[in-house]
Amino acid sequence: MFKFADDTTVVGLITNNDETAYREEVRVLGVWCQENNLSLNVSKTKEMIVDFRKQEREHPPIHIEGTVVEKVESFKFLGVHITDKLNWSTHTDSVVKTAQQRLFNLRRLKKFGLSPKSLTNFYRCTIESILSGCITAWYGNCSAHNRKALQRVVRTAQRITGGKLPALQDTYTTRCHRKAKKIIKDNNHPSHCLFTPLSSRRRGQYRCIKAGTERLKNSFYLKAIRLLNSHH
Structure with missing residues (x-):
């Protein structure tokens, strides 16, 4: 519960x-x-x-x-649309729709003469926060079509602000790594036991979880373990 x-x-x-x-x-x-x-x-x-x-x-x-x-067949749980097939089209469609509505405000602000820095801050606060909400839970199993739709919003915002904006793939990777480090440091976290260190000779390396499906292979925990191991 x-x-x-x-x-x-x-x-x-x-x-x-x-x-x-x-x-x-x-x-x-x-x-x-x-x-x-x-x-x-x-x-x-x-x-x-x-x-x-x-x-x-x-x-x-x-x-x-x-x-x-x-x-x-689906319901919204803490801002994330979960479906009975555990695919993320419903969620990404909702996120893209909301983000596109806020792009209108970004265009208006540019028309009013806001600086590129202020436009970027507005994007990070009101659009990127929507695109990346709970991203570690769902982005790994998004379809290529879903990812293109999400990144299209980022590219549009980039043209409006006139500056380089982080790709969602990079945001996902960064947050997975950061979240994994927090779980490892917290012995009371329910998922702490999933990050099992290997022998002392391979310090900083973690045991990979066997995955029988692509869904599990692309989930947060396996992605996080691969990231941790690649950083050593």
């Missing part, structure tokens, strides 16, 4: 088609809300199932307070 302010998310890993623990967790959440005088808005509660098996299986609906929870 993940809680952020008034946003609560229950995540369950179902093995051998046994949904007992997952459904019990949902039931306990409903009971806890009732006992603590909290109103759980079932109409805004959604269920998303990620299942990559070749043979699709029908999943019985979840009920909260006698109401069926709606199943969805």
Whole structure:
């Protein structure tokens, strides 16, 4: 269970088609809300199932307070659009649309005579921050088409500001490396154990995680380990 302010998310890993623990967790959440005088808005509660098996299986609906929870193919979690296929087209389309709207403001500011430095600061604060939000979680598995659409926004902003702007690929690489270093220093981080140092003779090197799919190979943790090892 993940809680952020008034946003609560229950995540369950179902093995051998046994949904007992997952459904019990949902039931306990409903009971806890009732006992603590909290109103759980079932109409805004959604269920998303990620299942990559070749043979699709029908999943019985979840009920909260006698109401069926709606199943969805995607939902927005802390600003990131997650889909049941774990692809990022929905998220990148949303990000590009928002960024393009803010390019209009950047053009207006240039028309009003702002300096290139001020235009760049505006870009970094209002456009790059949108393009790179939670970038370590999703950029690694973006399609080539998605990346081109994102970088097209950067190139447009670069023409407007008249200065060199960092490519999103470079921003992604930098943030992956920085985030990995923070996790390694924090022994209490849930993912600290995924960064396993090799023998003392190979100081600064970390054990690579075996990846059976491209999705895992391109995920943050494997990317971060490759970056850490390449810096030594």
